[in-house]
Amino acid sequence: MSPDPVIDPDRRRARGAASNQPGRFDLGRVEEADGWDIPEPRPGFRTEVRDEPQRSAIAWNKSPDLPFDRSLNPYRGCEHGCIYCFARPSHAYLGLSPGLDFETRLLARPGAPELLRQELSAKRYRVAVLALGTNTDPYQPLEAERRITRSVLEVLAEFNHPVAIVTKGTLVERDLDILGPMAARGLVRVGLSVTTLDADLARRMEPRVPRPARRLETIRRLTAAGVPVRLMVSPVVPALTDHELEAILEAGKAAGADAASWIMLRLPREVSPLWQEWLAEQEPGRAARVMARVREMHGGRDYDPRWGHRMRGEGEYARMIAERFRTAAGRLGLNGRVAPLRTDLFRVPPQKGDQLSLF
Template sequence: MTCEIPIKPARRKARGAASNRSGRYDLARVDEHDGWADPEIQPSIRTEVRDEVVRSAISYNRSPDLPFDRSVNPYRGCEHGCAYCFARPSHAYLGLSPGLDFETRLLARPGLPEVLARELAAKRYKVAPIAIGTNTDPYQPLERDRGITRAALEVLAAFNHPVAIVTKGTLIERDLDILAPMAARGLARVGISVTTLDDDLSRRMEPRVPLPARRLEVIRRLSGAGVPVRLMTSPIVPGLTDHEIEALLEAGREAGAEAASWIMLRLPREVSPLWQEWLAEHAPGRAEKVMARLREMHGGRDYDPRWGHRMRGEGEYARVIAQRFRAAARRVGLDGTAPPLRTDLFAVPPGPGDQLPLF
């Protein structure tokens, strides 16, 4: 059961959400303070982790907005706690809050690598790049102890299966021993998200994410090891980070990125009220401007979920942002298109007891 009673800042220190608003499927919703959860006496919120029994590893989608049709997610929820995270509503399907629950009540999927190997070995499987990190970050702090992402990469490497990773985490550097050889065979690329160059804003908006300079260093180290890296200036927050587009692209190029992309701030379902709570606390003077710009791009609504519109919006402001991004990317040489990942090397590795070919 979740509720929307006030949670004092001291109790949620280094967390992105300001409340634990109930998810849309939470039937045991409580909106009034009944005295049992007095915020004056509650301890600080700690991260809890449970294991999930994995029945399927690969999730498929048919969205025309996405450059992939399949993905793997080692974790549900994300301790990085980005206030703007579009994936927060996915926690509602678990009966948990998209607010603080999303960043403090996590599910690990330890059986995923074994199930992934089984699915890849199935005769009906047809190879295409797998995306990792499209919902929650595969290199969030939990990965340091659990290693599920690394184990999944080991499976993909064994199958010579192409993979595209998206992350804000520095722990990806640990897996260069897997990623660099895969990249050399045309099987791997990485997107690193850098939302702002302002350390203070980053710490407030993305409380448990490495600071911008450290993420730029990740780009430098990956690219130095031969792994193609795309700078993701996502999300662009109108009235808050949009002035940084050119500086972000220049910093990404200097660090070694080969390409760049952007997405506008998205506020699906429960994310909108959570984001507006964050604005009221951390940027009250800009809250009205930020929301006005977003509504301008979405026909007066906080968010337009239509395919072809949800990622970047429409209207004059969206058009200007797109023009600025294209011009800046062209100027610094990040407007190219990455070559497709190879699929012709895919092969099911021999299992225990299998007879190896003689020739």
């Protein structure tokens, strides 16, 4: 089985991946010739969505690299199409490609809000911050129609449950009627990712994500409504976006962010060949230098998954980026401790049929 070749750009317009390479669990694809050598036009990659049944809403983890132990993802796959997305390999577990399938064959989880309600109501449940959108973006374009993220937030607000949202999507502004009151009670924080300030590079690297200037405006609107925002410089791309680190932090601070963080480019499993295809097509003059820096940070490999290492890398270059971030964030006041989200307000609201208390 050989990897799919790079697909005609006209068929993948406004998509991030250049191919649809099989995932590691794919047993192979068979294409049979019909005996005719006449070329036929092939359709573009349209977004397809199907509902996914679930047994639970909350996903649990014990990763020492993550500041949370529970998360919820309303969607699998992401139409934003960020070519560097570390979540692409998760589509392989579905028998789909981490390439174009990840951007065009999406799964929605409409049962998540009701399942979440049941799980939060369980007597054994112990409250802690729930991370929303840790694998794929909860405010990707599909959310405008399906509104699953909004329904999840309605449940969390009803329970006074703290939530940390991670997104690149400006659609988060739609839910300020929920987020504003939650923020006033100390129950929500948003992390908004800005990878580059270069609109052209962003369009090619993150084809269906709102442009950088529009994301900065979202930070302004969220903070004006009292919602605290962490600017996420994620990922830092060696030899491509690293020179923008200070400028991104300054822009985020000016927009109202009160904290910042960063993550280095990660290329797990199928992401590496997809990323290198993109480099060869979009940035051929920088491709060798980008990959040399990446491998320098991972002991000569494209990726090292060790805990405490995978997010930042190691070596002189990684230390330089960390020091630049520390210095700039300190100067801008973006490296201080932020107030923890409140857990003491959590309560299970009365359910239909419950006996009312006399007191």
